[in-house]
Amino acid sequence: MGRIVLDKVTKNFGDTQVIPPLDLTIEDGEFAVFVGPSGCGKSTLLRLIAGLEDCTSGRVMIDGEDVTEVSPSKRGLAMVFQTYALYPHMTVRKNIAFPMRMAGMSEEEQNTRIAAAAESLNLTDYLDRKPGQLSGGQRQRVAIGRAIVRDPSAFLFDEPLSNLDAALRVGMRLEITEMHARMNTTMIYVTHDQVEAMTMANKIVVLQAGVIEQVGSPLDLYHRPCNKFVAGFIGSPKMNLIEGAEAAKHGATTIGIRPEHVEVSATDGLWQGTVGVAEHLGSDTFIHIHGIDGCDPMTVRTGGNVSFKHGDTIYLTPDATQIHKFDAAGLRID
Amino acid sequence: MAIVAQSSKYGKLGRTVLAWTVGLLFFFPIFWLVLTSFKTDADAVKPEFLFFFTPTLENYLNMTENYDYWRFATNSVITSVFATIFALAVGIPCAYAMAFNPTRATKDVLMWMLSTKMLPAAAVLYPMTFLTKSIGLFDTHFMVIVVLMLINLPIVIWMLFTYFKEIPKEIIEAGQMDGVNTWGEIKEILIPLAWGGIASTALLCFIFCWNEAYWTVRLTTTEAATLSKLIEGNRAPEGLFFGRLSAVSAAAVGPIIVLGWFCQKQLVQGLTFGAVK
Numbered sequence: 001m002g003r004i005v006l007d008k009v010t011k012n013f014g015d016t017q018v019i020p021p022l023d024l025t026i027e028d029g030e031f032a033v034f035v036g037p038s039g040c041g042k043s044t045l046l047r048l049i050a051g052l053e054d055c056t057s058g059r060v061m062i063d064g065e066d067v068t069e070v071s072p073s074k075r076g077l078a079m080v081f082q083t084y085a086l087y088p089h090m091t092v093r094k095n096i097a098f099p100m101r102m103a104g105m106s107e108e109e110q111n112t113r114i115a116a117a118a119e120s121l122n123l124t125d126y127l128d129r130k131p132g133q134l135s136g137g138q139r140q141r142v143a144i145g146r147a148i149v150r151d152p153s154a155f156l157f158d159e160p161l162s163n164l165d166a167a168l169r170v171g172m173r174l175e176i177t178e179m180h181a182r183m184n185t186t187m188i189y190v191t192h193d194q195v196e197a198m199t200m201a202n203k204i205v206v207l208q209a210g211v212i213e214q215v216g217s218p219l220d221l222y223h224r225p226c227n228k229f230v231a232g233f234i235g236s237p238k239m240n241l242i243e244g245a246e247a248a249k250h251g252a253t254t255i256g257i258r259p260e261h262v263e264v265s266a267t268d269g270l271w272q273g274t275v276g277v278a279e280h281l282g283s284d285t286f287i288h289i290h291g292i293d294g295c296d297p298m299t300v301r302t303g304g305n306v307s308f309k310h311g312d313t314i315y316l317t318p319d320a321t322q323i324h325k326f327d328a329a330g331l332r333i334d
Numbered sequence: 335m336a337i338v339a340q341s342s343k344y345g346k347l348g349r350t351v352l353a354w355t356v357g358l359l360f361f362f363p364i365f366w367l368v369l370t371s372f373k374t375d376a377d378a379v380k381p382e383f384l385f386f387f388t389p390t391l392e393n394y395l396n397m398t399e400n401y402d403y404w405r406f407a408t409n410s411v412i413t414s415v416f417a418t419i420f421a422l423a424v425g426i427p428c429a430y431a432m433a434f435n436p437t438r439a440t441k442d443v444l445m446w447m448l449s450t451k452m453l454p455a456a457a458v459l460y461p462m463t464f465l466t467k468s469i470g471l472f473d474t475h476f477m478v479i480v481v482l483m484l485i486n487l488p489i490v491i492w493m494l495f496t497y498f499k500e501i502p503k504e505i506i507e508a509g510q511m512d513g514v515n516t517w518g519e520i521k522e523i524l525i526p527l528a529w530g531g532i533a534s535t536a537l538l539c540f541i542f543c544w545n546e547a548y549w550t551v552r553l554t555t556t557e558a559a560t561l562s563k564l565i566e567g568n569r570a571p572e573g574l575f576f577g578r579l580s581a582v583s584a585a586a587v588g589p590i591i592v593l594g595w596f597c598q599k600q601l602v603q604g605l606t607f608g609a610v611k
Contacts, residue, residue, distance in 0.1 A: 052511075073510055079507075079508070082504075086508075087509075087527075088527065089526040089527060099511075150512075
């Protein structure tokens with residue numbers, strides 16, 4: 001079990017309120033991702049759930065029990081930190097065994113769990129090494145192993161992949177997602193990387209300045225962003241937001257169109273612009289175009305074989321059915 | 335052409351010469367002390383025996399036979415060891431609390447602790463003397479240990495605080511998530527991780543306790559008197575007996591020099607704490 005409810009939780013640091021009253025429910029077995037720009041309060045929110053920060057007001061409930069005043073170790077949660085936070089003076093085996101030893105578990109049970117965790121995380125050959133002798137990816141796996149053996153009601157991940165290189169990050173992302181599918185335990189994952197959020201979550205919580213902007217499934221957020229901030233934040237490359245006369249034609253203050261919903265042509269189209277940079281990824285090409293009224297530069301995602309280059313004139317036609325409209329306050333117009 | 339820093343040959347030579355000069359300058363008094371301790375009191379003041387003389391162990395024999403050196407040395411060991419242990423026992427939890435759970439007052443508390451070192455010891459000499467006598471603790475080991483611990487506590491806490499600050503807070507938080515209590519955090523995580531820093535702090539505290547003279551001389555007579563008192567007691571009304579005094583002083587600083595020699599690395603680390611992070 002691992003149903004987590006935040007009930008009007010607030011957090012102040014001195015006179016500054018970093019989390020205004022906030023309500024959120026994470027159902028048992030969900031993979032919830034807190035995503036937002038740096039300083040939006042996502043890590044603070046995770047730490048409030050973990051108990052590493054005290055709530056200024058409000059309640060944190062785990063499986064119906066109020067744990068607001070309960071110490072971190074008694075909440076039944078396990079946390080994986082960005083910096084791994086392994087005990088450098090202990091071997092991998094001792095690191096993984098540590099929470100079980102603290103819980104007074106028998107040595108036999110400890111060994112069984114260590115062996116199982118090590119096997120599932122490919123750490124069997126490294127059990128007698130110290131963290132300093134491991135690579136970043138292996139260290140993060142040890143941190144996950146230390147969390148798994150506790151059999152927690154929920155896992156909390158605080159930007160666990162930020163310190164890894166791009167290739168390892170993709171690998172670990174898959175491993176964590178698979179782990180969730182296998183264990184079906186509640187996971188809360190903090191990241192500023194919206195690709196991680198989209199690929200891993202079944203519920204994304206988008207935060208800005210401590211306020212929840214939108215909660216929903218990745219595709220919900222992608223296809224129906226509730227405001228301009230979410231529209232711009234979710235999706236890579238970012239949604240093009242166009243203001244001015246072009247938006248007014250659609251009865252909105254701002255319209256948004258995703259890069260893949262714009263057709264390009266060398267001869268004709270609705271909008272005319274000039275190619276700035278064309279980024280060839282092989283399978284796709286991202287073309288950054290200047291000279292479009294109300295949106296400079298505009299990014300367009302097109303096939304891998306287009307041959308536009310810097311300075312070429314380009315014509316664009318948006319897919320009218322995929323235009324998102326926002327009012328003056330930045331809220332979605334349906 | 336890329337600009338790279340040029341190291342001057344003369345600059346390096348100059349620094350080497352300077353380092354040797356300063357080193358020798360500091361070493362000379364110790365060398366002279368040991369040299370003089372092997373001269374008779376009469377030879378010690380004669381210019382013709384400055385470097386060339388007939389060495390004698392007379393002063394050392396006199397010290398152990400007539401002045402009960404071993405009792406003073408034992409007292410020094412007892413008071414320094416226990417004062418260091420108690421200073422660490424109080425200092426470690428204190429520095430831990432300030433390093434990992436700082437409040438707005440932490441900086442002020444640290445400054446206040448340091449400010450106690452600015453108080454001239456003489457200002458509290460009479461109250462301390464009367465107080466210790468009236469409660470019957472004058473010239474007791476307990477009294478000396480408490481005083482040595484208290485006067486070194488600010489520096490112990492400052493040093494430990496600096497070492498503890500270097501430990502990532504996440505490791506302590508991981509411990510909290512893993513179910514350790516406060517004592518467990520200190521025992522299982524903090525002490526093993528900061529062992530080097532704790533060892534250098536202990537070593538420096540021990541040296542400061544060993545060398546302390548102001549209070550140990552004034553708050554003891556015989557029972558708890560340390561080696562500082564022994565040196566002080568060798569001042570005779572008829573004048574200074576340099577040979578004898580040198581032997582006592584050499585025997586007092588000897589153990590600490592030997593200890594320092596073996597723990598050079600920790601000492602340098604301790605003395606330059608916070609300089610390189």
